Amino acid sequence: MSSANPIINIDRVHKIYPSAAGNVTALQDVSLRIAEGEFICLLGPSGCGKSTLMRLVGDLEQPSQGTISVKGKTPQQARLDRDYGIAFQAPVLYEWRTVRKNVELPLEVMGYEAARRGERAQAMLRLVGLSDFASAYPYQLSGGMQQRVAIARALSFEPSILLMDEPFGALDEITRERMQAELLNIWGDTGSKTTVIFVTHSIPEAVFLADRVVVMSPRPGRIESIIDIDLPRPRTFETREAPRFFELVTRVRASLREH
Amino acid sequence: MRDKIAIATGSAVATAPKGTRLPVGLRRILAPLSVLLTLLLVWQGSKLLFGINDQKLPHVGQVLGFFFSRTRNGEGPLQLWSLLLNALSTFSVALGGFVLGGLLGFGLALLFANSRLLERGIMPYVIGSPTVPILAIAPMVVIGLRRLGAPDYLAQIVVAAYLTFFPVTIGMLRGLRSVPADALALMRSYAANGTQVFWKLKLPASLPYLFTALKIAATASVIGAIVAELPAGAKRGVGVVILNAATYYNSRPPALWAAVIVAGLIGLAFYSLVVLAERLLVKGRRAAE
Numbered sequence: 079m080s081s082a083n084p085i086i087n088i089d090r091v092h093k094i095y096p097s098a099a100g101n102v103t104a105l106q107d108v109s110l111r112i113a114e115g116e117f118i119c120l121l122g123p124s125g126c127g128k129s130t131l132m133r134l135v136g137d138l139e140q141p142s143q144g145t146i147s148v149k150g151k152t153p154q155q156a157r158l159d160r161d162y163g164i165a166f167q168a169p170v171l172y173e174w175r176t177v178r179k180n181v182e183l184p185l186e187v188m189g190y191e192a193a194r195r196g197e198r199a200q201a202m203l204r205l206v207g208l209s210d211f212a213s214a215y216p217y218q219l220s221g222g223m224q225q226r227v228a229i230a231r232a233l234s235f236e237p238s239i240l241l242m243d244e245p246f247g248a249l250d251e252i253t254r255e256r257m258q259a260e261l262l263n264i265w266g267d268t269g270s271k272t273t274v275i276f277v278t279h280s281i282p283e284a285v286f287l288a289d290r291v292v293v294m295s296p297r298p299g300r301i302e303s304i305i306d307i308d309l310p311r312p313r314t315f316e317t318r319e320a321p322r323f324f325e326l327v328t329r330v331r332a333s334l335r336e337h
Numbered sequence: 338m339r340d341k342i343a344i345a346t347g348s349a350v351a352t353a354p355k356g357t358r359l360p361v362g363l364r365r366i367l368a369p370l371s372v373l374l375t376l377l378l379v380w381q382g383s384k385l386l387f388g389i390n391d392q393k394l395p396h397v398g399q400v401l402g403f404f405f406s407r408t409r410n411g412e413g414p415l416q417l418w419s420l421l422l423n424a425l426s427t428f429s430v431a432l433g434g435f436v437l438g439g440l441l442g443f444g445l446a447l448l449f450a451n452s453r454l455l456e457r458g459i460m461p462y463v464i465g466s467p468t469v470p471i472l473a474i475a476p477m478v479v480i481g482l483r484r485l486g487a488p489d490y491l492a493q494i495v496v497a498a499y500l501t502f503f504p505v506t507i508g509m510l511r512g513l514r515s516v517p518a519d520a521l522a523l524m525r526s527y528a529a530n531g532t533q534v535f536w537k538l539k540l541p542a543s544l545p546y547l548f549t550a551l552k553i554a555a556t557a558s559v560i561g562a563i564v565a566e567l568p569a570g571a572k573r574g575v576g577v578v579i580l581n582a583a584t585y586y587n588s589r590p591p592a593l594w595a596a597v598i599v600a601g602l603i604g605l606a607f608y609s610l611v612v613l614a615e616r617l618l619v620k621g622r623r624a625a626e
């Protein structure tokens with residue numbers, strides 16, 4: 079599965095941050111291939127470089143060494159072609175815009191005309207189950223709802239790649255599990271399969287969501303191992319109770335311990 | 338049940354059932370109104386208590402009466418009318434200074450937000466500016482502009498602007514810097530250009546901070562306008578009226594008090610306008626501190 083139609087090629091990438099106390103090697107010699115439509119989780123403790131790797135793919139930062147190609151293009155070109163939808167840990171909604179207007183934001187920037195923007199926003203809000211809140215303001219929504227709006231916004235322009243940096247990190251456990259299931263539904267519902275890179279430090283979250291879990295370790299940041307998650311889809315709450323789920327969680331945890 | 342709790346905690350807060358509470362608009366005026374009444378009571382009270390004569394501190398009634406007496410020895414229009422005209426003159430100068438200072442502050446903030454170097458170089462002077470006494474600056478500005486052939490009211494506007502631009506610079510800069518890095522990263526991922534980022538993100542995000550600064554700037558520009566009237570030798574304006582009333586205080590004490598009250602009201606009016614604008618433009622979200 080990993081070599082079938084690779085859409086993202088990360089080749090011997092290094093990222094070094096200069097600092098007063100000497101250079102920090104956030105990533106060292108990282109290579110990874112991601113196929114179209116795959117759901118990849120980058121998992122590891124703080125400082126392992128998982129967020130950095132995601133940001134490098136999304137052209138939010140540049141590698142110090144090595145190359146990344148996305149759909150045969152440079153990350154910069156992919157960004158300019160609007161191939162990325164991004165969601166961060168904080169929803170970062172504009173508090174002066176309604177929910178609908180927040181979802182329309184990227185569409186405005188990209189020059190969609192008004193009618194089409196409204197259509198897309200409606201469709202996205204329906205997808206995340208927040209149609210009733212289109213005219214509400216962000217402060218009226220709970221954390222989980224705000225994050226759903228952020229996801230709707232990220233998908234509004236149908237990007238081929240979704241980059242998510244611990245989007246459920248600020249939510250409570252119960253809401254997190256529900257949002258994970260909803261994310262999988264939304265991902266399944268996007269029709270043409272979107273490729274997802276999902277950064278997390280939660281082992282169950284990674285195993286529940288991913289096709290493959292990329293386990294990373296820090297100092298210096300590198301890939302420790304890549305574990306195939308052969309749990310069947312669609313995944314539901316029953317998946318979380320399956321013996322195979324626990325086996326995989328244990329395997330991932332063991333891999334994290336080795337460094 | 339609520340009443341029982343209120344009594345148990347010794348709370349003095351009225352827990353009247355909803356039907357008997359006053360409408361919101363009335364409730365909002367009630368607090369400042371009661372403070373005003375208290376002030377008037379203190380005014381009259383201290384006259385009685387300390388035996389202050391009418392020369393030093395006129396009766397509230399005398400001041401009110403002054404508003405409705407006539408100018409020019411009883412043959413001109415009402416004092417109230419004359420005061421309002423003068424107030425209008427001061428107000429328009431203050432408005433001019435507010436706009437000029439506001440634009441200057443806004444521009445400086447944009448400059449500083451884009452260039453740390455310029456900020457480091459110029460900011461110390463910006464911060465130092467309000468500490469230079471306005472009474473010293475005003476005559477310099479007036480004389481300087483007169484030599485250039487500019488009309489006097491322009492000098493007054495510049496002086497008013499001088500007090501205004503500092504809070505606006507600081508407030509707007511803070512607003513521009515309040516934009517979260519993640520929001521900028523998202524804009525980057527949409528391949529937005531600088532103009533789009535400014536109009537869609539940076540400017541709206543800065544508005545609450547800008548308005549906080551504009552409220553301060555509103556009162557500062559009124560002060561600047563009043564102070565500038567004296568060195569400019571203005572013929573109209575509240576500052577002029579205050580100066581005259583102070584000079585001829587002994588022959589007519591209430592005049593000074595009346596003029597000072599009007600000066601305060603101008604500041605209040607200006608401030609209220611800014612608050613109104615804020616309510617219109619910064620809608621739908623909680624205000625910044």
